[in-house]
Amino acid sequence: MSACITKELSCPGCGAVNKSRMWVEIDASADPEQREQILNETLFCWECPDCGYRAQMVYPCLYHDKERGFLVCLSPAGRTQQVIEAEQRHPALAGLKKRLVLTPAELKEKVMIFESGLNDVALEMVKLALQELTERKQQMKVEKAFFLTQSEELDYLGFSMFLRGEEKPVYQGVRLEVYEKSLRAAERVDFQESGFQLVDSALARTLLEQ
Structure with a gap:
C-alpha cells in the first residue's frame, strides 16, 4: 500500500508558500505511475x-515490490529512525531483499x-x-557509476561512469560471463541478508578483499 503526505514548502526563488x-511509501504494483517517475527521474x-x-x-521514501521480492529505502541522511521504523512496519516481509540508498x-x-533479476x-x-579500469584509462577519478542495461541477446551489461568535473558519462560494458564470475565470488563471501543494507562500492571492496 502506498502513502502520500502533503507539506507546505517555501520557494527559494520567490518565497511563495x-x-x-x-510519496513516503510506494507500492510498485499499486502505483505504476510513481514507478515510472522514479525511472525517468x-x-x-x-x-x-x-x-x-x-x-x-x-x-x-520506501519503495516495495512484493512480486519481485525487494524493498528499497531512500534515506538521504543514511540509517536514521525512518529506516528503523520501515523495518518495524514490514516484519512479514523478512524474506525480501532490503536495501538502503542515499540518492x-x-x-x-x-x-x-x-527488475532485471540481477x-x-x-x-x-x-x-x-570497471571503475578502476576507467580511471586508469581516462586518468580521472570516477565519482559515480550506475548500472544501465542488460542484454542476453548481445551478451552485454552496460554501465555509465561519471568522471569528476564532467557532466556527460563515459559508457562501459562487459560480457555476461564477467557478471557470472562476480556472482560466484559474491556467493562465496560472508554476506548476510539482514535488514536494510547499503550495498555499494565500499561493500564490494570489502567483500573482494575477503
Whole structure:
C-alpha cells in the first residue's frame, strides 16, 4: 500500500508558500505511475507554481515490490529512525531483499537491477572493477557509476561512469560471463541478508578483499 503526505514548502526563488505532495511509501504494483517517475527521474523534481523555480526535493521514501521480492529505502541522511521504523512496519516481509540508498539515482538503479533479476552485490563488484579500469584509462577519478542495461541477446551489461568535473558519462560494458564470475565470488563471501543494507562500492571492496 502506498502513502502520500502533503507539506507546505517555501520557494527559494520567490518565497511563495505552496502545498506539495510527497510519496513516503510506494507500492510498485499499486502505483505504476510513481514507478515510472522514479525511472525517468521526475518523482523528486519540484516546481514552484508561482515563479517556475525548479529544484530536486529529496526526502525519505520506501519503495516495495512484493512480486519481485525487494524493498528499497531512500534515506538521504543514511540509517536514521525512518529506516528503523520501515523495518518495524514490514516484519512479514523478512524474506525480501532490503536495501538502503542515499540518492534518487541509487533508488532508480536498485529498481532496475532487481527488475532485471540481477544480484546487486555481484554488480557492485563488476562496477568496482570497471571503475578502476576507467580511471586508469581516462586518468580521472570516477565519482559515480550506475548500472544501465542488460542484454542476453548481445551478451552485454552496460554501465555509465561519471568522471569528476564532467557532466556527460563515459559508457562501459562487459560480457555476461564477467557478471557470472562476480556472482560466484559474491556467493562465496560472508554476506548476510539482514535488514536494510547499503550495498555499494565500499561493500564490494570489502567483500573482494575477503
